[in-house]
Amino acid sequence: MIVIGCFATANTIDGKTGLTIQVPLIPSDIPNYTQIMLFIQFIFCAFIGAHVFCSDVSVAFFGFEIMGAADILYDYILANKNRIEEDPDLLKIITIRYCEIVDIIKRFNSIISVMNLVQFVTSAFLSFAIFFIIRLNPKNPVGYSSALCVLVQLFIPCVFGEFIKNKMERLSMTMYLTNWYDLSLKNQKSFLIVLGMIQREYGLRAAGMYDVNIYTFIEVFPPKFYEN
Numbered sequence: 355m356i357v358i359g360c361f362a363t364a365n366t367i368d369g370k371t372g373l374t375i376q377v378p379l380i381p382s383d384i385p386n387y388t389q390i391m392l393f394i395q396f397i398f399c400a401f402i403g404a405h406v407f408c409s410d411v412s413v414a415f416f417g418f419e420i421m422g423a424a425d426i427l428y429d430y431i432l433a434n435k436n437r438i439e440e441d442p443d444l445l446k447i448i449t450i451r452y453c454e455i456v457d458i459i460k461r462f463n464s465i466i467s468v469m470n471l472v473q474f475v476t477s478a479f480l481s482f483a484i485f486f487i488i489r490l491n492p493k494n495p496v497g498y499s500s501a502l503c504v505l506v507q508l509f510i511p512c513v514f515g516e517f518i519k520n521k522m523e524r525l526s527m528t529m530y531l532t533n534w535y536d537l538s539l540k541n542q543k544s545f546l547i548v549l550g551m552i553q554r555e556y557g558l559r560a561a562g563m564y565d566v567n568i569y570t571f572i573e574v575f576p577p578k579f580y581e582n
Contacts, residue, residue, distance in 0.1 A: 416462050417514035423455045424521040428528055435532040445534075445541060449548050452525070459518065459556050470511060470560035477508045478574055508571060515558035515566035526552040 384390075431448060438444050484500045529552050534545045558566035 413466060413511070414514070416458075416465075417518065420455065420458055420462065420518050421521055423451075423458065424518070424525055427451050427455065428521070428525050431525075431528050431532065435528075438532055438534065438537065445537075445545060445548075448529070452529075452548070452552060455522075455525075456551075456556055459522075459558075463559050463562065466511075467559055467561050470558065470566050471564070473508060473511070474560055474564070474570075474574060477504050480504050481574075508574065511558065511566055512568055512571040515570075516568045519555065519557035519565075519567055522556045 427448065430451075434444055481501065481504050484504060488498065488501065530549060534542060534549075537545060560566055564570060
């Protein structure tokens with residue numbers, strides 16, 4: 355939508371009509387043809403923008419849910435870490451809650467993993483093509499707006515992946531720093547099993563293989579990539 359708007363603006367500045375969409379079966383000699391086409395173009399852009407916004411917001415809601423659940427469990431552990439020795443059932447509650455968060459992350463990954471992989475691959479190819487166009491036409495604003503759209507679209511899931519990863523690591527460290535060594539031998543064995551589970555790295559993945567975080571974003575778009 356931003357690209358179409360910039361392209362239309364650039365055409366208008368150059369003295370053209372600003373049309374980027376040609377609707378078939380509509381004769382060009384009808385009265386107010388340009389105004390009608392611009393209105394149809396605006397409607398199409400609005401629908402595209404609404405669709406992209408709703409898709410990104412739906413993904414963001416899942417990310418906020420995971421981060422919120424991790425923060426709640428983190429605060430609960432900090433508030434009750436000295437009570438684990440007195441009330442071993444707290445360990446069971448924490449373990450169940452942690453497993454629920456891990457299950458949400460796994461289901462979230464199963465939903466968006468393929469989409470993330472496709473987005474990474476297409477964004478990489480699009481970025482090469484767009485920056486090649488920018489080098490050929492450095493004064494054309496369409497190339498810069500297209501590059502910005504590609505970068506932002508890929509940056510958003512990477513930011514969510516980085517936040518989720520950091521919150522899960524913080525949660526694991528908090529679990530480790532509890533007074534678990536004061537528990538009975540039986541509860542210590544149970545806690546060590548849980549501790550082994552939480553030492554794994556949980557976060558967003560593309561196709562179950564590639565981590566989705568800021569480091570991956572930097573690998574796909576290294577700083578040298580933007581140098582002229």
